[in-house]
Amino acid sequence: QKEVEQNSGPLSVPEGAIASLNCTYSDRVSQSFFWYRQYSGKSPELIMSIYSNGDKEDGRFTAQLNKASQYVSLLIRDSQPSDSATYLCAVTVLFLSGGGADGLTFGKGTHLIIQP
Amino acid sequence: DAMVIQNPRYQVTQFGKPVTLSCSQTLNHNVMYWYQQKSSQAPKLLFHYYDKDFNNEADTPDNFQSRRPNTSFCFLDIRSPGLGDAAMYLCATSRDRLSKDHEQYFGPGTRLTVT
Numbered sequence: 001q002k003e004v005e006q007n008s009g010p011l012s013v014p015e016g017a018i019a020s021l022n023c024t025y026s027d028r029v030s031q032s033f034f035w036y037r038q039y040s041g042k043s044p045e046l047i048m049s050i051y052s053n054g055d056k057e058d059g060r061f062t063a064q065l066n067k068a069s070q071y072v073s074l075l076i077r078d079s080q081p082s083d084s085a086t087y088l089c090a091v092t093v094l095f096l097s098g099g100g101a102d103g104l105t106f107g108k109g110t111h112l113i114i115q116p
Numbered sequence: 117d118a119m120v121i122q123n124p125r126y127q128v129t130q131f132g133k134p135v136t137l138s139c140s141q142t143l144n145h146n147v148m149y150w151y152q153q154k155s156s157q158a159p160k161l162l163f164h165y166y167d168k169d170f171n172n173e174a175d176t177p178d179n180f181q182s183r184r185p186n187t188s189f190c191f192l193d194i195r196s197p198g199l200g201d202a203a204m205y206l207c208a209t210s211r212d213r214l215s216k217d218h219e220q221y222f223g224p225g226t227r228l229t230v231t
Contacts, residue, residue, distance in 0.1 A: 004158075032214060036222075043206055043222040044159065051216040088158065092214045102171055102213060103149055104220060106158035 003027075006089050006107035014115050019076040021110050023089030026070070033065055033072045034104065036088040044088055048074065079114045086111050119143070120223035122207050128229045129197050137192040137226045139207030147213060148190040149220065150182060151206040159206055165190060166213065194228075202230045 003026040013019040021035075032051055036044035050056045050063040050072065062075040072091075076083055090104040120141045129135040139148065147166050151159040163172045165184040179201070181193040194201055207223040214220055 008156075032216060034219070041227075043204075043225040046219055046221060049216070049219055102147075102166070103161040103164055103173075104159075104214065105161075108156070108158045 004089055004091055004105055004107035006087075006110050008108055009111040010113050011110055012113045012115055013079050015079060015081060017079055019079045019083065019112055019114070021074040021076075021087050021089075021112065023072045023074075023107055024070055025072070025089075025091045027091070028070065030070075030091040032092045033063070034090040034092075035061075035063060035074045036090060036106075037083075038086045038088055038109065040086075047087075076112075081114045081116050084112060084114045120207060120209055120221060122205075122223040122226050124226060125224060126227050126229075128231060129194075130231055131199065132196045135194050135197055135228070137194075137205050137207075137228070139190045139192070139223055140188050141207075141209045141223075142188070143209055143211070143221070144187065145209035145211045146187075147210045148184060149208040149210075150180075150190070150192050151208065151222075153204045153206055153225075154202075162192070197228070197230045199230050202228055204228075 005024045034049045035047045037047050038044045048063045050065045056063045060077045064073045086109040088109045089107040092104050123138045149164040150162045153159040162176045179195050184190045204225045206225045208220045210218045210220045212218045
């Protein structure tokens with residue numbers, strides 16, 4: 001059974017600072033990792049995906065993956081009040097045959113608050 | 117714009133009264149998913165269709181059924197809603213099975229209230 005763990009927060013960060021969101025997962029076979037942002041009452045919105053160890057940058061967002069430690073993180077630079085939301089970490093497993101996976105396993109999310 | 121559409125956005129039903137939620141997509145994606153998200157909880161996968169191939173999660177209650185009459189549409193039927201079924205129901209799609217080449221995108225969701 002795959003499990004994804006996140007600190008529920010709230011995580012409070014001053015505007016303009018770096019927000020660091022963390023996620024651990026239990027299934028060593030997990031291969032694909034995703035970060036979604038979810039505003040209250042809205043559906044999740046894909047921010048970033050990462051598949052290889054190391055860092056992946058997209059604008060103000062950087063995803064970091066360490067498969068040996070079963071750890072994935074999301075950094076948000078120059079945090080803005082509009083970044084205040086719940087951030088969901090999700091993982092999936094690739095079939096051994098090389099095909100893709102069916103569905104995502106989500107963490108409960110970290111509630112991020114950017115203080116003006 | 118290509119997108120995932122869910123109707124209705126808000127649905128109120130009575131305890132035990134069947135209800136159907138609708139999802140449509142203009143992305144021509146092969147895979148469609150239904151997730152249930154209760155308040156302050158993680159989205160939980162109920163089932164998905166890979167083209168016409170239906171895949172049910174092992175712990176999805178029998179009370180939940182799904183239909184996919186064509187590529188564009190997928191329906192979630194709740195045969196006898198209970199109070200515990202009140203949640204946001206999220207439809208999602210991906211072009212193919214999830215991988216580094218194929219990601220999953222959500223519709224706006226349907227908020228279901230059971231009275």
